[in-house]
Every structure is written in C-alpha cells, then in structure tokens.
Amino acid sequence: MSLFLLSIFFLVALLLGVFLLSSRHSWRLSRLPGDPVAFEECELHHATHLPQIRQALSETDNEFLTKRGSSVLRRRVHRERRGVVLGYLRELRRDFEKQLQIARIIAALSPEVTAVQEWERLRLTLKFIWQYEIIRMQLQAGLAPLPRLSGLANIVSGLSVRMENAIKELGERAAMATELASALDRGGVDHI
C-alpha cells in the first residue's frame, strides 16, 4: 500500500472519528442553551472552601510540624494536603468550566457573535487545560511542593460575583424579551 493511500485512510478515519465524537456529545446533551436550570447550576462553589484551603496550605502549620512533629507525621500531613490541593484544583477547573458554559450560552443566544472573542476563548481554554494538566501531574507525581492558590481563587471568586450579577441581569432581560415576544404574538404590545 502506498503512502498516499495510507494518508488518505488515516485522514478519513480521523475525520470520521472527530465526527462521531462531536455528534455523540451533542446527542447526549439533554439541555439546550437557554435552559434556566443550566444558568442556576453555574454558581461557583469553591470560594466557600477558601478559608479551609488557606489553612491547609499555611506555612506556619508546616513550620510548626517541622519543629515539633515527627517526620512520619509531617509526611502524612504533606500527603493529605497534596490531596486537598488536588481536589481544590479540580474544583477550580470545574468553576472554569462553569464560566465557559455561561459564556457559551450567552454566545448561543446572542444575535451577533464575533469571531475574535470566540477564538480568544478557545485559545484560553486550551491553554488553561494544558497548564492545569501539567500542574496536576506534577502534584500527583510529588515533583512539586504545595502551591499557593489564594491568588488564583480570588480571581475566580471575583469572576463569580460579577458573573452572578450579569446572570441576574440576563434573566431579567430574557424575561422581558419573552414577555415582549408573547405580547407581539397576541397582536400588540401591552401598554402600561
């Protein structure tokens, strides 16, 4: 078999694989964009655990254990804290994904969408996933010491507050748009 044929086979198989994966995903989605439940589920949860995470990562605890505790205890605490950080990273990612979901819903329900913003979000998403996976693998392999995540958490929390305000505003606007559409269907706009 020639190289040409092999490359054609590979290309076709790749395209079919991508099609099946993408169509299977969209097939399984039970909720269309615009479902109010999807908006409600986009609240961020990680921020409520931030004080505990800060405590778990505090340097003073570590110093105390180094001075007073045994090496076995220190290792055990370190291992448990690594698990906590990994869990926290997972939550951060979940929050990131929730923000993305909101952004997608807004884009899907917008009459105009700009390619620049959409590409930018795609690029940022790929970058986030790449960095997240590297940090996660390093932590799992025990190659990296425990990171300081408070700065990261503040950013997500800030985003959360602003997004929640925006979602409230969106809900009010969407309700107004629906009322307006139904009034038009009835044959005219209701006069107040």
Added chain:
Amino acid sequence: MVAPVVYFQWALFALLFLSQAALVAIFLARKSWRAYPAFFSYILLNLVQGGALFAIYRSRGFSSDLAQYFGWASQGAIILARALAIAELCRHLLARYSGIWALTKRLIFVCGVALALYSVFAAGRRWDTGVLKADRGLELTIIVVIVVLFLCARNYGIAASPIIHALALGFCLNSAFWVLNDAILEQKFAPYDALWNILNALTYLATLLLWIWTFRNPLPDAEVDPTLLPRDVYRVMAPEVNVRLRLLNESLSKLYKAEARRS
C-alpha cells in the same frame, strides 16, 4: 455467458432504485419534503439518475461510452444537489442561533472554498483522472464541512436531533467511502476496477436504509426558536469573560513557573 458479478450488479442497482423510490414515497406520504426540500430533491435526482443509467445499461451495455459519460456528467448535478442538502442540514442545526450560525457559516465557507479549490487544482487537465481527483476532493469537502458544523454545535452545547444526526452520518459515511474508493481506484489496482461500482453502490444502499429508518415516522413538530438576548449582552459579557479567563490563565502560568523554579 454472463458473469455472476453482473447479475449481482443488476440486483444491487435494482435494490438501490427501490430503496430510493421507497424514500421518495415516504417523503411524499409524510410531507417531509416541506421541511427538507433540498434533501428530497437530492434523493429524487438520484432516483432519476438511477433510472436513466438503468435504461442506458440495458440498451448500450455497462461499459459503453454513453454510460460512462452520462454517469460522470450527471454526477456533477448530484454533487450540487448534495451540497444544497448539506447546506439545508447546517441550517436546520444552527440557523435558530443566529450569532453562532453567522460565525459557523463563515467557517464552513472558508473550509469549503479552500478544499474545493484544492480539488480543482488536484484535478488537473486530464479527463480520466481529473474527474476522479475532483470527486475525491469534493467528497472530502463534504466530510470536513459536516465535521466543522458538528464541532461548532458541540462547542456551544447545541444538540442535534436524531434526524439531523442520521442525515449527517449518512452523508459522512457515504462521502468517506467515496474518498477511499476514489483513492484506491486512482492507484489503478486492476482487480479493484470491477469492485469499485459495487462498493460505492453498497455504501449508498446502507446510507439509504439508514435514512429510510430515520424518516419512517412523521417528523416532530418544528421546535420553537429560542428567545435571543439583547445585542449588547454579548458585547459586554464576552470580553469580560475573556479578560477573566486570561487572568486565570496567567495565574496558572505563574504558578507553574514558580513550581518549576522551586522543583
């Protein structure tokens, strides 16, 4: 003495003809052609082409010049009809979401034009291999367009109905086998020459059966268009989300660099 493979070919073409006729009948009975006029035209055109080819094969023979020329020339009309049917499929999936649809249309247009141009250049000026190469390129274009469409739908969480999914799957599988068959035939494998038509016909038959199964029931009522948000919501929110995501990325990046230095 007629070879058994010829009988098989006749039987296969008769089966194809009947399947297409059945699909057309289903469309007429269920009035599905109102929702999918371009797809209906594509199937109808295929049926007419099949009937005409059948008549030519019977009168002039399977390998006659007329059969060859008519087969390839009518294929142009079929490809055009298929392009319109696929455009219809894209519209059914995304047109309700006008912003996403506008973006996806541009993406599909760019991919489609690029691949179609490649097909024309790849075809060259030789009649015998040129048609084959152009056909291969166009079939590849169809697959890419459908893949881009579904990737966009997936990216925005837009679900395809089972009908749209079956239509897309049928077009994709059919085009994929055409690409492979054209590529193999282009390599001039002598024994494959006879099989080429049979394999293409079998693929198309499988696709037709899938579509018949999909359209056997009346189409569901048209879905209500979603209420779109005011224009300024996206203009304000999209850059805001992107700025925040960028900040989040920068923090991860700093974290990663800090860890790299420490370790």
